Amino acid sequence: MKVTELLRNNFIIPNLKGTGKEEVINELIDLFKDDPRVKDFEKVKEAVLEREKIMSTGVGKGFAIPHGKTTYVDEMLGAFGKTTRPIDYQSLDNQPVHLVFLLVGKDNLVSTHIKLLSRISRMMNNDEFRNALLEAKTNEEILELFKKEEESYFDI
Amino acid sequence: MSIEYVLLIGSVLILVSIALAKVSDNLGVPTLLLFLGIGMLAGSEGPGGIYFDDARLAQSVGIVALVFILFAGGLDTKWSEVKPVFWQATSLATLGVFVTALAVGLFVSAALSTSLLNGLLLGAVVSSTDAAAVFSVLRSKNVSLRGKLKPLLELESGSNDPMAVFLTIGLIQLLTIPQTTFGSVVLLFVVQMTVGAVLGLGFGRALVFLINRLRLSYEGIYSVFVLAFAALIYGATASIGGSGFLAVYIAGLVAGNDDFVQKRSLLRFFDGLAWLSQIAMFLTLGLLVFPSHIAPVIGIGLLTSVFLMFVARPLSVFLSLTFAKLSWKEKTFVSWVGLRGAVPIILATFPLLAGLPDAELIFNVVFFIVLTSALLQGWSIPVIARLLRLDAPFEQKRRYPIEFAPLEGVDTELIDLIIPYSSALAGKSIIELDLPQDSLIVLISRNENFIVPSGGTVLQESDTVLVLVNKSNLPAVRAIFEKQREPDEQ
Numbered sequence: 001m002k003v004t005e006l007l008r009n010n011f012i013i014p015n016l017k018g019t020g021k022e023e024v025i026n027e028l029i030d031l032f033k034d035d036p037r038v039k040d041f042e043k044v045k046e047a048v049l050e051r052e053k054i055m056s057t058g059v060g061k062g063f064a065i066p067h068g069k070t071t072y073v074d075e076m077l078g079a080f081g082k083t084t085r086p087i088d089y090q091s092l093d094n095q096p097v098h099l100v101f102l103l104v105g106k107d108n109l110v111s112t113h114i115k116l117l118s119r120i121s122r123m124m125n126n127d128e129f130r131n132a133l134l135e136a137k138t139n140e141e142i143l144e145l146f147k148k149e150e151e152s153y154f155d156i
Numbered sequence: 157m158s159i160e161y162v163l164l165i166g167s168v169l170i171l172v173s174i175a176l177a178k179v180s181d182n183l184g185v186p187t188l189l190l191f192l193g194i195g196m197l198a199g200s201e202g203p204g205g206i207y208f209d210d211a212r213l214a215q216s217v218g219i220v221a222l223v224f225i226l227f228a229g230g231l232d233t234k235w236s237e238v239k240p241v242f243w244q245a246t247s248l249a250t251l252g253v254f255v256t257a258l259a260v261g262l263f264v265s266a267a268l269s270t271s272l273l274n275g276l277l278l279g280a281v282v283s284s285t286d287a288a289a290v291f292s293v294l295r296s297k298n299v300s301l302r303g304k305l306k307p308l309l310e311l312e313s314g315s316n317d318p319m320a321v322f323l324t325i326g327l328i329q330l331l332t333i334p335q336t337t338f339g340s341v342v343l344l345f346v347v348q349m350t351v352g353a354v355l356g357l358g359f360g361r362a363l364v365f366l367i368n369r370l371r372l373s374y375e376g377i378y379s380v381f382v383l384a385f386a387a388l389i390y391g392a393t394a395s396i397g398g399s400g401f402l403a404v405y406i407a408g409l410v411a412g413n414d415d416f417v418q419k420r421s422l423l424r425f426f427d428g429l430a431w432l433s434q435i436a437m438f439l440t441l442g443l444l445v446f447p448s449h450i451a452p453v454i455g456i457g458l459l460t461s462v463f464l465m466f467v468a469r470p471l472s473v474f475l476s477l478t479f480a481k482l483s484w485k486e487k488t489f490v491s492w493v494g495l496r497g498a499v500p501i502i503l504a505t506f507p508l509l510a511g512l513p514d515a516e517l518i519f520n521v522v523f524f525i526v527l528t529s530a531l532l533q534g535w536s537i538p539v540i541a542r543l544l545r546l547d548a549p550f551e552q553k554r555r556y557p558i559e560f561a562p563l564e565g566v567d568t569e570l571i572d573l574i575i576p577y578s579s580a581l582a583g584k585s586i587i588e589l590d591l592p593q594d595s596l597i598v599l600i601s602r603n604e605n606f607i608v609p610s611g612g613t614v615l616q617e618s619d620t621v622l623v624l625v626n627k628s629n630l631p632a633v634r635a636i637f638e639k640q641r642e643p644d645e646q
Binding site: 051054055056057059060061063065067071092093111113114115117118121122124125153154 | 577579619630634640
């Protein structure tokens with residue numbers, strides 16, 4: 001499983017409209033509202049928001065990775081968005097957030113879930129990659145950047 | 157036979173079965189068929205030469221084994237998975253079984269020119285699919301199914317035995333007790349199913365309630381308690397005229413979907429017990445059969461088997477699922493997973509013990525049907541799934557490197573945390589973190605690997621860690637993980 005196997009053009013939002021933490025998370029989750037892989041949309045939302053309560057997923061450098069595990073999806077889901085303005089995400093370094101990756105894992109695929117979390121946060125720790133993403137304008141450009149960045153990584 | 161020989165022979169048979177089960181996994185032969193084969197080889201006419209023709213003992217072994225197999229099957233069934241298919245499975249388990257029995261019955265009585273009731277009896281005996289066979293085929297590594305087919309087939313096979321048992325007993329009554337009427341058989345059905353279902357629900361709830369309040373001082377006793385309780389459920393329900401099999405299955409389902417103390421170790425215990433039951437049951441039934449008696453019925457056996465697989469089962473499936481939202485491909489596949497197994501053979505001992513004239517014939521034909529069904533259908537299920545394009549890409553069945561079950565009185569949970577980019581923790585070893593008591597970093601995911609940490613393991617930015625925390629310690633743990641590097645350190 002690779003990050004770019006999860007991410008599709010239609011799961012990328014280059015201009016998130018939300019101005020707050022929860023709004024932005026909801027915008028990304030809403031992409032999966034009528035997705036056939038989702039068994040119970042509300043439960044998926046709940047899982048992500050519950051995890052957010054334990055500790056903020058704003059891991060710093062303007063990036064946040066809201067995530068959650070649930071039995072209510074058939075497959076893992078991933079989505080990526082760029083905010084139109086800086087968001088107060090209660091990040092751990094108190095910096096505003098520009099880039100958000102949403103990851104929804106399956107309860108019985110825990111090891112893949114945590115490996116992907118670790119992979120995504122490692123990719124986003126690369127300043128060059130982050131800056132390129134901030135420059136990118138379209139879904140295609142963003143996906144292309146992810147693909148190029150992940151080339152150097154092994155399959156998980 | 158003295159006890160040391162019983163133990164010696166019994167254990168050798170079981171060990172050989174286990175050893176060969178590994179081989180069968182690679183060959184794709186249904187494991188259960190292998191156990192049956194070993195029983196036959198060990199039996200009177202095989203090289204083993206063990207003379208065994210005690211149908212009553214075999215029946216008892218079969219019933220005890222089935223009680224634990226059904227209970228364990230229920231425990232292991234997730235209600236959330238089977239709930240959407242509940243009505244479809246119920247329709248298959250009642251109407252479907254009835255149609256199968258009727259169709260096979262009519263066919264056999266015509267083909268064998270025997271009485272209608274005799275034919276129906278044979279139909280009833282082979283009318284249920286086998287939970288053990290279906291579970292082992294569907295859960296083997298060769299099959300992965302799309303959509304809701306797996307829960308549907310598992311729930312069907314777990315819950316359709318009571319109907320077949322009832323039909324068999326009802327028909328034997330009609331054949332042996334002259335004053336029995338169809339009306340009294342229908343009444344018997346209502347009583348069996350209602351009492352079975354109600355007691356199953358009640359016992360399931362009671363089991364969870366009791367086990368959470370017993371506070372036994374020795375862990376091992378919990379398994380004994382549940383073991384005895386499962387036997388009690390069958391015994392109590394059957395002795396007041398309910399379907400004991402239905403009760404144990406439902407009780408297992410109810411308990412398995414609730415939380416109770418020692419759940420994980422109990423599930424594992426019952427998983428083992430279910431395997432032992434299957435091996436013991438199939439070995440015994442293999443011992444019981446005389447291959448030379450089967451040879452004369454190969455013709456009629458094959459005919460009936462083909463009719464069952466290609467006419468009766470599809471007919472019953474398509475009828476029972478008329479209103480179900482399933483494609484014809486899915487229905488065809490459900491028809492093909494009509495594996496017969498131990499239940500028909502156990503049920504075939506009922507007419508033997510009731511002393512019916514055609515019992516011997518029924519037993520041998522049934523045995524042959526089970527053999528062909530397990531062999532042909534069991535073997536070809538992965539292929540058929542692929543042909544009908546119903547197979548799903550394999551989900552990694554890799555397990556969590558550690559297991560976690562809620563423990564009584566311990567308020568801990570396992571959380572995943574990402575080490576933030578400018579974290580004060582990066583570059584520090586775990587022992588330097590000063591995590592509060594009752595909290596532990598159990599696993600670190602870094603790059604493509606998992607690291608099981610020790611005190612000296614150094615954390616890095618963007619590591620994902622699994623932390624076991626006591627809920628009351630969560631704020632303290634969070635404060636540690638949220639610590640940022642001082643600006644001058646950056």
